[in-house]
Amino acid sequence: MQLRRACLSHPNISVFETExxxxxQKGGEVLGVKTRTNTTDKERNVGEKKEKKEEAFFGQLTIVADGYASKFREPLLGKRPVVKSKFYALELIDCDFPPQFYGHVCIGDASVVLLYQIGSRETRALIDVPLDCEAASTKRGGVRGYIQNVVLPALPKSVQPSVVRALADGKIPKSMPxxxxxxxxxTATPxxxxxxxxxxxxxxxxxxxxxVAFNDVLVLSDLLSPEKVPSLSDHAAVASAMSTFHYRRKSLTSIINVLAQALYSLFAADDWQLRALQRGCFRYFQMGRTEEPVALMGGMMHRPLVLARHFFTVAFLAIWMNTVELCGGSVFGVLMLPVAVLQAVMILWKACVVFLPVFGTELW
Ligand SMILES: Cc1cc2nc3c(=O)[nH]c(=O)nc-3n(C[C@H](O)[C@H](O)[C@H](O)COP(=O)(O)OP(=O)(O)OC[C@H]3O[C@@H](n4cnc5c(N)ncnc54)[C@H](O)[C@@H]3O)c2cc1C
Known part of the structure; x- marks a missing residue:
């Protein structure tokens, strides 16, 4: 709403709320958009029912930003998102958990649960439910059954009463993929x-x-500035700017994208190698190695190779912890060394499988 307010106060921006x-399109070129707007009460005479008013808007450049469920994405970019889980949202009232004013990630037998305060009494709970989750199947009580049987016991004791209260309405919580x-x-479409x-x-x-969205706007406002592209109807100039945009945004977006996907894999660990990497990750943070990771996550540091260095340091720490666990503690521990070496290779392989394919998609 604050962003909308900022746009509304800008003298150069006109806002139309419409669908x-x-x-x-004409001759393969996009000229603008067709819209359908609900007639407002003011526009209708007494007794007239609501109608949809059709209009068209034209411009030199149309920017499509219709969100996660975009209907224009596939025709223009030929891509579809991959969805492996959904976040189910609860609003917890008077949820008591220390330390206050920090975001929390709860991990137990359940997948990830995020908790963060959004008001003086309200806390948002985002509960990750994998799409193929057996514990959330209809015969096990669906999503509500999953939250009650698997998620609730994984949450801190002080949080549980507010979750039970939030579920009391008997509804399936709202979700987003x-x-x-x-x-x-x-898109190549001009x-x-x-x-x-x-x-x-x-x-x-x-x-x-x-x-990512703010950074894109910042990069784009420079590349499409009137000094660089005097007319937005110059399709060749816009296409050239967008080619630069694709690579220039990567120094930040590749970090945010890879971190999100890799941390999700570790936090929602569903096999022993990922759990070993998860323990390595937490130990790494407990050792105080947080400054650069937080700078990367917050978009303050634009060096993707620093992220790769941290990720693989975590992997080697996880391997070391696993080896100490297997071989330490007794004089016969050394007999476990071959198993430890095998497991080290498997953990390192898993780290590569988590990191490299996502990192690879960010390179070109
Ligand atoms: C559960 C969840 C939690 C998140 N939490 C965070 C967070 O804490 N911090 C963060 O930085 N990001 C967060 N994100 C991501 C963030 O919300 C999005 O990246 C961001 O909102 C993208 O902005 P957007 O403008 O592209 O899309 P949106 O914010 O989705 O906006 C798209 C708009 O287009 C409108 N629209 C769609 N189709 C049409 C149409 N045909 N005609 C007219 N209008 C249309 C929609 O109504 C909507 O208003 C979260 C995402 C999810 C799913």
Whole structure:
């Protein structure tokens, strides 16, 4: 709402609240949008029923930013997001958990649960439920059954009463898909761009979506500034700017995207190698190695290779912890060394499987 207020106060921006139904195209070029608007009470005479008013808006450049469920993404970019889980949201009232004013990630037998305060009495709980989760199947009570039987016991004792109260209405909590959509080059269709979640998405665990969106706007406002592109109807100049945009945004977005996907894999660990990496990750943070990871997550540091260094340091710490656990404690521990070496290779392999494919999609 604050962003909308900022836009509304800008002398150069006119705001129309309407639904875009289709893009207006001619000769392969996008000229604008067709819209459908509910007539307002003011526009109707007494007794007249609500109608949809059809209109069209034209411009030199149309920017599509219709969010995660974008209907223009596939025709323009030819891409579909991958969805492996959903976040179910509860609003907890008077939820008591220390330390206050920090975001919390709760991990137990359940997948990830995020808790963060959103008001003086309200706390948001986002409960990750994997799509193929057997414990959330209909015969096991569906999502509500999953929250009651698996999620609730994994939460801190002081949080549980407010979750029970939030579930008391008997409804299935509202949900949103957690999507992964690697960045793609812009559409080749002249006269249009696709931005925001319609263009690129990552798991919302790290809350990186707005950081990416703001950075994109910043990069774009420079590349499409009147000094660089005097007329937005110059499609060749816009296409060239967007080609630069694709690579220039990577120094930040690749970090946010890879971190979100890799941390989600570790936090929602569903095998022993991922659990070993998860323990390594927590130990790493407990050792005080937080400054650079937090700077990367917050979009303050734009060096993707620093992220790779931290991730693989965590992997080697996890291997070391696993080896000490297997071989330490007794003089016969050394007999376990071959098992420890085998497990070390398996943990390192898993770290590569988690990190490298996502990192790879960010390179070109
Ligand atoms: C559960 C969850 C939690 C998140 N938490 C965080 C967080 O803490 N921090 C963070 O930075 N990011 C977070 N994100 C990500 C963030 O919300 C998005 O990255 C960001 O909102 C993307 O902005 P957008 O403008 O591209 O899309 P949206 O914010 O989705 O906006 C798209 C808009 O387009 C409108 N629209 C859609 N179709 C049409 C149409 N045909 N005509 C007209 N209008 C249309 C929609 O109504 C909507 O208002 C979270 C995401 C999820 C799923």
């Amino acid at each position: 875009v139904t289709e893009l207006v 957690n999507s992964w959509l690697p960045p793609t080059k812009q 006269g249009v761009l696709v931005l925001g979640d319609a263009h690129n998405m990552r798991h919302p665990l790290t809350g990186g979506g707005m950081t």
